[in-house]
Amino acid sequence: MSDQKVVIIGAGVVGCSTAYFLSQKGIRNITVLEQGPLFETGGSTSHAPGLVFQLNGSKTMTRLASETVKCFMSLDLDGQPCFYPVGGLEVAATPERWEELKRKRGLAVSWGIEASLLTPEQCAGHFPLLDPSRVYGGLHVATDGIAKPLRAVQVMARYAKERGAEFYGNIEVTGIEVADGRVTAVKTNDRIYEADVVLCCAGMWGPKIGRMAGVSIPLQPMAHQYAYTSPLKEFADETEEVRLPILRHQDRSLYFRQIFDGIGMGSYQHRPIPVEVEQIARHGETEEMPSVQPFTPEDFGNAWQDATQLLPALKVAPVKRAINGLFSFTPDEMPILGEAAKVKGFWVAEAVWVTHSAGVGKAMAEWMVDGVPDVDLEVCDINRFDSYSQSPAYIKQRCSEAFEKVYNIHHPLEPADSCRNMRLSPFYARQKELGAQFTETNGWEQARWYGANDAMAAGRANNIPERAGWEARYWSRAAGAEHLIALEQAAMFDLTALKKRGRLTGEGAAEFLRMLTTGFSQNRPGYASSALMLNERGGIKGDLNAVCLSDTDFFFTVKGAVEWDWVQRQLRQSPFASSVRIEDLSSGTCTIGILGPMAADIMQAADRTAFNPGRWIPGQARELHIDTVPVMVVYLPTFGLPGWELYTSHDQGLRLWDLLWEAGRPHGLIAAGSQAYDSLRLESRTPDYGKDYWSEHDPYEAGIEEAVEAGKTGFIGDRALSERRAAGPKQSLTVLTVDDPSVVIMGYEPVFDGDKAAGFITSTGYGYSEGGTIAYAWLSPQAALAGKTLQVEYFGRRYPVTVAAQYSVAAK
Numbered sequence: 001m002s003d004q005k006v007v008i009i010g011a012g013v014v015g016c017s018t019a020y021f022l023s024q025k026g027i028r029n030i031t032v033l034e035q036g037p038l039f040e041t042g043g044s045t046s047h048a049p050g051l052v053f054q055l056n057g058s059k060t061m062t063r064l065a066s067e068t069v070k071c072f073m074s075l076d077l078d079g080q081p082c083f084y085p086v087g088g089l090e091v092a093a094t095p096e097r098w099e100e101l102k103r104k105r106g107l108a109v110s111w112g113i114e115a116s117l118l119t120p121e122q123c124a125g126h127f128p129l130l131d132p133s134r135v136y137g138g139l140h141v142a143t144d145g146i147a148k149p150l151r152a153v154q155v156m157a158r159y160a161k162e163r164g165a166e167f168y169g170n171i172e173v174t175g176i177e178v179a180d181g182r183v184t185a186v187k188t189n190d191r192i193y194e195a196d197v198v199l200c201c202a203g204m205w206g207p208k209i210g211r212m213a214g215v216s217i218p219l220q221p222m223a224h225q226y227a228y229t230s231p232l233k234e235f236a237d238e239t240e241e242v243r244l245p246i247l248r249h250q251d252r253s254l255y256f257r258q259i260f261d262g263i264g265m266g267s268y269q270h271r272p273i274p275v276e277v278e279q280i281a282r283h284g285e286t287e288e289m290p291s292v293q294p295f296t297p298e299d300f301g302n303a304w305q306d307a308t309q310l311l312p313a314l315k316v317a318p319v320k321r322a323i324n325g326l327f328s329f330t331p332d333e334m335p336i337l338g339e340a341a342k343v344k345g346f347w348v349a350e351a352v353w354v355t356h357s358a359g360v361g362k363a364m365a366e367w368m369v370d371g372v373p374d375v376d377l378e379v380c381d382i383n384r385f386d387s388y389s390q391s392p393a394y395i396k397q398r399c400s401e402a403f404e405k406v407y408n409i410h411h412p413l414e415p416a417d418s419c420r421n422m423r424l425s426p427f428y429a430r431q432k433e434l435g436a437q438f439t440e441t442n443g444w445e446q447a448r449w450y451g452a453n454d455a456m457a458a459g460r461a462n463n464i465p466e467r468a469g470w471e472a473r474y475w476s477r478a479a480g481a482e483h484l485i486a487l488e489q490a491a492m493f494d495l496t497a498l499k500k501r502g503r504l505t506g507e508g509a510a511e512f513l514r515m516l517t518t519g520f521s522q523n524r525p526g527y528a529s530s531a532l533m534l535n536e537r538g539g540i541k542g543d544l545n546a547v548c549l550s551d552t553d554f555f556f557t558v559k560g561a562v563e564w565d566w567v568q569r570q571l572r573q574s575p576f577a578s579s580v581r582i583e584d585l586s587s588g589t590c591t592i593g594i595l596g597p598m599a600a601d602i603m604q605a606a607d608r609t610a611f612n613p614g615r616w617i618p619g620q621a622r623e624l625h626i627d628t629v630p631v632m633v634v635y636l637p638t639f640g641l642p643g644w645e646l647y648t649s650h651d652q653g654l655r656l657w658d659l660l661w662e663a664g665r666p667h668g669l670i671a672a673g674s675q676a677y678d679s680l681r682l683e684s685r686t687p688d689y690g691k692d693y694w695s696e697h698d699p700y701e702a703g704i705e706e707a708v709e710a711g712k713t714g715f716i717g718d719r720a721l722s723e724r725r726a727a728g729p730k731q732s733l734t735v736l737t738v739d740d741p742s743v744v745i746m747g748y749e750p751v752f753d754g755d756k757a758a759g760f761i762t763s764t765g766y767g768y769s770e771g772g773t774i775a776y777a778w779l780s781p782q783a784a785l786a787g788k789t790l791q792v793e794y795f796g797r798r799y800p801v802t803v804a805a806q807y808s809v810a811a812k
Contacts, residue, residue, distance in 0.1 A: 001027060001369050004196035007186045008032045009173055009209055011157070012045035013149040014352045015201035017071070017361025019165050020156035025369045028164035031193055032157070033186065035205070035283070038169035039153045042289035043203045044327040048354045049226060049264050050147040051246045051257055053088045055108050055115065055139075057410065057748070061334070062111040063375045064359030069143060071358035077151040087245035088144025089118075089126055091135040093310075097251050098136040099470070100409045102796035105139055109750035109793065110760035115141045117796070126245050129234060129263075129311045146242050146257060149354050170283075173202075176213035182344035183213065197368065199347040204291065204328050206336075206350040208277050215340040216390045217382070219328045219351045220399035221280065223273035223293050225300055226266045227322035228259065232313050235261035250407040252306040263314065265307055268407055270299035272400035275326060293324040327353065331389060331398035333406070335360060337380040338367065341565045344572075348382050372537045376695045383565035388443045394419050412746050413474035415439040425496040425590050426653030430661070434671050437476065442560055444497035447673040449479040456670070457481035463768050470795075471744040475675070482676035483683075483768045486641065489668030490596030492660060493677050495645065499545075499557035499591070500564045503583040508576035510551050515715055516544070516570055518699070518708040523548040528619045528634045532699055532707045533558075533566060534717030538724045539695040540702065541566050547621040547634060555585075555632065555647070559689055570716065590653040592646045592660060595680070598667040599642040605663035629656045639684035675765075682774045683767040685735055685805075691763040692776045693733060701729040731759065732784040738773040738792065739800040745792060751777050752791045752798065758783035761792065775801070 006027060008015045011034035019030050036042040054065035072083035092098035101117065108115035118140050120132035126140060157167055168190070175187035176198060186193045200217070202209045210217035238261045247256040253268035273296070281290050300322065308314045328351040330336060336350040337360065347368060352360045363373040378384075388394070397418040415438075423444040431438075435451025457464055457477035464480035466472075482491055504513070513520040519531025525548050533541040542563035546556035558564055564584070571577055594602055603611035610624050616635040623632045632647045648656050661669065678688075687693060693702040698721055708721070738745065749761045759779035767774045775792070783790060786805055791798040 001197070004029065005194055006030045006197045006199065007193050007195040008199045008201055009186065010034060010043070010201035010203060011038055011041055011153065011167060011169070012043045012201060012203055013153055013354055013357040014203075014349050014360055015199070016153040016156045016160075017358045018199060018201065018349060018364045019160040021362045021365035022369065023160040023163040023165060025365055027369065030160060030165035032160075032165065032167045033171045033173060033188060033193070034167070034169045035172045036169065036290070037283075038167055039157065040150060040289075041169075042283055043205075043291050044325070045149045045153065045203075045354065046289055047226075047291055047323065047325045048149060048327070049257055049266060050149060050354055051088075051255060052083075052147050052355045053090070053141070053144050053246065053248065054355075055104060055111070055113050055141060057107065058334070058379060059111050060376055060379055061356060062113060064356040064363065066113070067359030067362055067375075068147070068355060068357055069145070071362065072147050072152055075152055075155045077155050080148070080151055082148045082152040082155060083145055084148075084242050085143055085145040086242055087126065088141045088248070089123060089138050089245045090248040090250065091123055091130070091138040091310075093135055093249065093251040095136060096409060099795055101137065101139040103794075105796065106750050106793045107748055108141065109757050110748055113141060114143065115139055127247055129232075129244075129313045130247070131310060131312055134310050140245070144246060146246060147354050147357075149357065152358070173209060173212070176209070176346070178213060178343055181342075183346050195345070197345045197347060199349060199364070199368070201349050203350065204280065204326055205277055206328070206348070210348070213340070213343050213346045215342055215346055215348070216385070217336055217348060217350055218385050218390055218395045219330050219336060220395050221275045221277065221326045222329045222399060222403050223275055223324040223326055224266065224268065225270055225295070225303070225322065226264065226325050227300070227304075227319045228264055229262045229314060229317040230320045231261040232263065232317045234313055248407075249306070249310050252303070252310070253407045254303060254307055254310075256307070256311065262317065262320075263311070267300065267303035268403065269303040269306070270296070272403045273324065274396050274400055280326065288323070291326045293326060295322040295324055297322070329399040329402050331385075331395055331402065333402045335380045336382045337364065337377055338382045341383045341568060372535050372539065372695075378562055378690070378694060381562045381565070384560070384562050386443060386561045388422055394422075411470070411473050413439070421445060423587075425494055426650055427494050427496075427590070427592075427657045429654070430657055431494065431671065436671075436673065439474075439674065441497035441674070442500075446497040447494060447671070448474070448675050449476045449482060449673040450671050451478065453478040453481045453485075453670055453672075456485060460484055463771065465742060465766075467744060471746065479673060479675035479679070480766070480768045482670060482672035483679045485668070485670050486596045486672055486676060486680060487769055488597070489670070490594060490598040490602055490664060491670050491672035491676065492657075492664065493593040493595065493672055495591040495593045500560060501555070501557050501585045501589050501591070501647070502564070503585055504546070504554040504556055504580060505583070506552055506576075506580040508579045509554055510548075512571060512574055512576040512580050513544075513546060513554065515574060516567065518712065518715055520546070521709050521712055523551065525550050526621055528621050528636065530707070531709075532704070533563070534698075534715070534721060535695055536717055536720060538698045538717045538721035540689065540693055540697055540699065541695055543689050547632065549623075588650050589647055590650055592656060593638070593643060594646070594660065594664070594669075595638055595641045595643040597642060598664075598669070599644055601667050602660065602664040602669055603644055605667065606659055626656065627659050629659065631656060639680045639686060641680070678763070679765040679768060682763065682765045682776075683770060687733060687776055688763060697733070698724045700725050701731055702733045729781055731778050732781055733762075734759075734777050734779045734784040735804040736761075736775045736777050736790070736792070736801040737770070737804050738775070739802060741772040743794070743799050744773055745775060745794045750793050751779060751783070751801070752793065753780075753783045758790060779803075
């Protein structure tokens with residue numbers, strides 16, 4: 001990439017950070033275009049209060065924030081710091097929030113952030129304006145603080161300029177030129193800038209730039225209230241901009257920071273105020289910068305009252321200035337990063353707050369130059385948004401919901417409320433009749449459990465312990481009954497939401513799969529195989545399962561839209577691009593799974609000839625008819641149970657469900673939901689891509705080395721994988737069992753070996769036939785020893801856990 005022409009659109013903190021890190025990597029031909037003046041551009045960077053709370057429920061976001069702190073701490077503008085490490089304090093005004101802070105302290109340990117729980121008096125010691133009688137306690141992170149993004153962008157721009165980068169202000173982008181599916185130039189009101197690579201860092205104007213290239217950037221500008229108080233007597237003669245820690249009062253959706261002798265205060269209490277890009281003023285049209293909207297005082301009254309209760313000194317320091325500042329939200333509250341699937345060379349780094357800005361810039365430079373970033377960015381990938389999630393109505397509603405919930409206590413199983421029932425499998429009507437409770441997976445409505453199975457839970461009370469409080473939310477004893485009945489008899493699962501389905505056809509299809517994955521050296525028509533996709537560093541990019549219909553025709557599944565994009569991207573770059581075709585079948589097909597000891601009897605009842613005993617071996621696949629329904633059937637023992645997966649077209653799905661239901665009822669068949677499916681997975685010791693391992697990990701660390709064909713070479717990442725294997729694992733994916741059968745944990749809790757943090761939990765659930773909680777965890781090799789006793793911290797309390805064997809007999 002060293003000789004390519006890079007054009008960055010936007011000279012805010014993300015654009016300048018990326019230019020800075022690209023320059024560090026030796027990229028010299030960089031042009032940064034900014035529609036506003038340099039460097040107070042008028043975007044979100046220009047009015048952002050600069051608070052950096054590093055800790056996040058996402059490991060990725062925490063890492064990006066920590067990298068931002070590290071970067072800004074290393075910079076100064078002519079002796080002025082770019083970061084004030086004054087610390088961060090979150091306080092709890094309710095018992096529920098206090099419990100949440102205990103959980104967050106555990107997250108801090110999991111993600112490598114030092115954090116301390118404080119008493120109310122200790123909170124007031126850190127922030128003397130605070131009334132300790134109003135809080136139950138707080139969480140303190142000493143390395144949090146205030147970023148000075150306007151200083152940082154100037155320092156980073158200077159560095160990049162010294163190495164050949166050019167920055168231009170007051171340049172409006174008017175078009176993106178695309179030829180043969182890739183960017184070639186950026187058109188402006190000044191001139192045309194040739195480009196091999198374009199990076200869109202336009203912030204709230206990102207969707208407008210994306211449309212110029214034919215790329216959807218699903219973000220929504222939202223107004224957010226921020227106020228500046230009059231001077232406080234407590235800060236009389238203050239000469240430093242900030243000494244007190246940044247403060248969050250999330251029970252009232254407020255945050256605070258010191259600004260010399262006053263306080264800056266932000267509020268999320270008010271109604272969502274989405275603003276369309278076309279409504280944002282241009283430079284010079286108003287007295288304020290474009291990202292600042294007129295203040296709406298009617299939205300602020302309750303927030304100010306709550307603020308004065310927590311900080312009584314504010315009662316005599318009225319607001320002297322207030323704004324509605326614009327910044328970007330996305331439907332899932334994550335940034336939008338990466339190269340767009342539709343246009344090669346068009347990269348995006350959008351919806352990035354100052355908190356994560358330099359971390360994103362560093363990761364983008366790594367991704368663009370090296371092909372793989374050091375941090376896993378799957379959850380931020382622009383290509384995660386499938387077609388169903390790109391309408392303006394969807395974006396606005398989901399972003400408004402995200403704004404309303406930004407400071408809520410988020411349960412890991414809590415689904416979205418807005419834009420539901422958008423993707424319905426053909427089984428939805430039958431599921432509703434059975435009392436299904438739904439969540440959302442990849443946009444599909446997916447049954448978690450069925451109310452019709454409640455009565456069956458009553459008869460298995462000894463195996464399904466009651467839950468209370470946090471653990472009982474979004475859970476039902478029916479899920480435990482479904483798990484047990486699947487082991488005893490059989491269960492029918494709607495698997496439509498779990499995978500994207502497609503067809504790979506043409507001369508070279510088999511060769512492409514061999515290049516793409518760790519398997520598929522031998523393809524037998526009529527059989528299914530599975531393998532891993534790796535990136536260039538040997539990290540896991542996903543699972544790929546395929547049925548070989550012929551040497552030139554494969555039906556395949558991958559986890560989701562990001563993995564689908566990876567397959568498409570590798571095909572476009574391969575020698576098979578002109579001969580192999582990929583077709584997305586996801587919306588037009590559906591999947592049913594039948595699992596359990598009675599599965600074979602049920603299939604025989606559905607069609608005695610087709611499913612005659614002895615005619616099927618594991619992995620075998622056939623295209624046939626069940627009654628009038630054309631089906632592709634795969635005999636696929638799953639989680640140690642006999643199992644069948646059946647695929648048909650969407651219009652035939654309901655008929656297939658009814659036929660299988662009728663065939664299965666005499667054999668005890670029930671409908672079962674996603675929670676039972678996941679607990680069966682855990683009990684069988686089957687790790688799951690995306691939950692238990694991701695692109696930071698290799699197959700040997702994850703304990704799934706059997707997915708790599710022995711002796712195979714020539715696939716993406718093979719050389720790096722060999723080097724990683726020779727070096728040995730830095731961490732190991734390990735199965736833990738919780739010693740106390742009454743303890744249920746939810747995921748991402750820290751694991752301790754004595755007093756030393758040894759790793760963190762990934763996915764977890766209750767093993768209803770084993771009688772206890774099972775969890776996967778990434779541990780240091782020293783801790784990952786079978787039989788070793790460790791401890792897991794859950795809501796501030798530690799519980800003994802035991803390192804179990806990696807795989808159960810059933811799974812083998």
